[in-house]
Amino acid sequence: MKHYFAINDIDSLPEWVEEARAIKTEPRQFESLGKGKTIGLLFFNNSLRTRLSTQKAAMNLGMEVIVMNFGSEGWALEYEDGTIMDQGTSEHIKEAAQVISQYCDVIAIRAFASLADKEKDEAELVLNGFKKYASVPVVNMESSVGHPLQALADAITLSEQNTKSKPKVVLSWAPHPKALPHAVANSFVEMMQRQNADFVITHPEGYDLDKRITKDVQIEYDQNKALENADFVYVKNWSSYSDYGQVLNQDAKWMMTKSKLGHAKFMHCLPVRRNVVVEDAVLDSAQSLVIEQANNRTYAAQVVLKKILSDADKL
Amino acid sequence: MKHYFAINDIDSLPEWVEEARAIKTEPRQFESLGKGKTIGLLFFNNSLRTRLSTQKAAMNLGMEVIVMNFGSEGWALEYEDGTIMDQGTSEHIKEAAQVISQYCDVIAIRAFASLADKEKDEAELVLNGFKKYASVPVVNMESSVGHPLQALADAITLSEQNTKSKPKVVLSWAPHPKALPHAVANSFVEMMQRQNADFVITHPEGYDLDKRITKDVQIEYDQNKALENADFVYVKNWSSYSDYGQVLNQDAKWMMTKSKLGHAKFMHCLPVRRNVVVEDAVLDSAQSLVIEQANNRTYAAQVVLKKILSDADKL
């Protein structure tokens, strides 16, 4: 594997999950693998879990870590070809990506969707720019359309918690005061398509995710019906995809509650707005897996970086 | 010791000071203690000495350091229980503290007083939130009501400089153009209450510190009288406590001068506004201990982290 861009870059999800769980039992067991290697974490947006868990994963592997808030500490980048750069951008992605590749053995990037321009967001200018021009592996720390480190951590968590041969897993939309990207939901859907599970997505009308991603996954607009006999309920807000980036619905009855949850385990990527997305009673119960999901972010990042470092050694 | 929150967490001040001075003679002598351990330094406010000395102390102990400007790089935190989080805050302290505990073996936090709401400041929402929900030790890098790493460094400095069995130490208020918190003064007072010293606080009327902290310490409104025969003069501005956060007095005659100082040694936590808080002649003289106080910040942090790491090993 060279880049870790999307769920699609995972050749065998069960093997990766198993490896992550093995790493988790003794996180520093491969700390010689990254010795003398540097990872650059480039943030174009805020981060808590991703920032800390990716650093931690890299340090567990013995890597040196350079963290940079690209927006505030670097130069505004140009992504278009052929531009006369006499406006706000100071440096072209061509130079930036090639240059950073000389200082870092791996580049990890967070660049959120703008939610203003669907076409531009889907072009993944930042990530694809680095992928195109960098000479080293590039890791997606959440881009416009995906958050594959989160989805891998979710797969690890499901594997630890699941006791059934074919559990029922529901992705349930929740209200939120702000317009949020589709990245987490997209990657979770793609990951679930590779699980042996009865997987259902429920959301209000107008909130269908990109059909190219959901494909033939069952969509159920009636939340109660979708939640029946669920084993795992993954709750997440996203803004409308068809009416791109708009908040069409803030109906509090979509909030997840203890009574709706039933006996299912509750999952969320965090940060979560309490009593808007999900009520306190769920998060404060033993049914909530959110803290363990966050914990598994470290091991998701670590298995990704371990594979990148191992493959780089073979070259 | 689990947390280092306040002077009160020091079980034996003389022993800690002695240990810090022993560490100072060979700062890297315990660099295997922190190997494979991570400290997260979370800044909700600006910092120079604390940021650098705490990193240095952790690195001297072989720890890995993650620094995060929580305000600008993370998510706005909610501290109230039961809130419907549909306003400005994106993540609850419950989740944040539990999550960060999984990536860091120690969490150190700087969160200044707002000086706008006394009750809220004294509730120490940030520090107490982390203390309550974190599963790892929490270190106070200056909170609303205390700065115990500074006071420990001050105790080390006093121990190095003092030649008397019972020196006279004066905490002398100074003017300042801005409203400043009480944290440094509070922790210095608490530390001095555990010293064998003749300790006096002097300030204009209206500037009495919290009586629950000063207790029976002598307060003298006449600065000249307070300074008579002083061996050490600790100068510091703070805003009014009774008229909470207000600047009631900017009278330049409270500024410390060479002539007022007499033969005493001069102390200040820095940063200091020259010729407002203290005149150049004092800071530029051999009587000033401010640079050594700052130096001792490293060894204060190091003794605290060493104790935390040692106690964690016993668990």
Place this chain on the structure above:
Amino acid sequence: MKHYFAINDIDSLPEWVEEARAIKTEPRQFESLGKGKTIGLLFFNNSLRTRLSTQKAAMNLGMEVIVMNFGSEGWALEYEDGTIMDQGTSEHIKEAAQVISQYCDVIAIRAFASLADKEKDEAELVLNGFKKYASVPVVNMESSVGHPLQALADAITLSEQNTKSKPKVVLSWAPHPKALPHAVANSFVEMMQRQNADFVITHPEGYDLDKRITKDVQIEYDQNKALENADFVYVKNWSSYSDYGQVLNQDAKWMMTKSKLGHAKFMHCLPVRRNVVVEDAVLDSAQSLVIEQANNRTYAAQVVLKKILSDADKL
């Protein structure tokens, strides 16, 4: 060598270049040299290459790195002597430099020219303040008047690429929408004055650099004439020096093009505005050395730090 402030601090440019090229063949060969030593990188301005390459160089030498955005994370510094500090500045350079010297074995600083006040810029308040009051070596990561790490990287690049006994090197001014400092151009000129080269500077009238720096270097206002038979063309914008900090000319015909470049190699310090400073065809051609110049930033910084650490060991 104690400080690395300017090209003038290089005792033997050929020897330094040779040493940097030797380091480049095996960058971690001296990683025990910096063990237990800390470098503090203080940024008063944005940075990409300098931030990353200097960290990388320090880590290659085994040093621990503390990075601080002084402007946003620290306190506003006062540089004047005797000021009554009752305005915007919170801490004097005297204290800051002495204090940081206690936490760091080397201090590296970036502080750009304001371009508003020539006299103040030339006084190099930040760098000279640190140089004056720090007790440890200070490294210039671009100051008002010089960027000697860049010029050293340029010398390494020239040495790798040059095949002639006396190549013709042209420094060619280029248009830019914003007013830029003179630092890169100044240090390049000073470096070139120590090379066995036919060196010419070309720029529009009104853009003469400081005569105390250019001395007897040939100035040619006719760009075409200057570029005749050039082996290396270093392109850079700077604002007017005589009409300090003003943009007097944005004439696109000063932009470097493939046809003007002829068979010469193209150099630029980056970031570069494409199709304003230089056309795509140049940057995307094999004649462009800009990526290799950026790569050599690591080895320029590393030879400087190696010399500082080696000399410190001798004391």
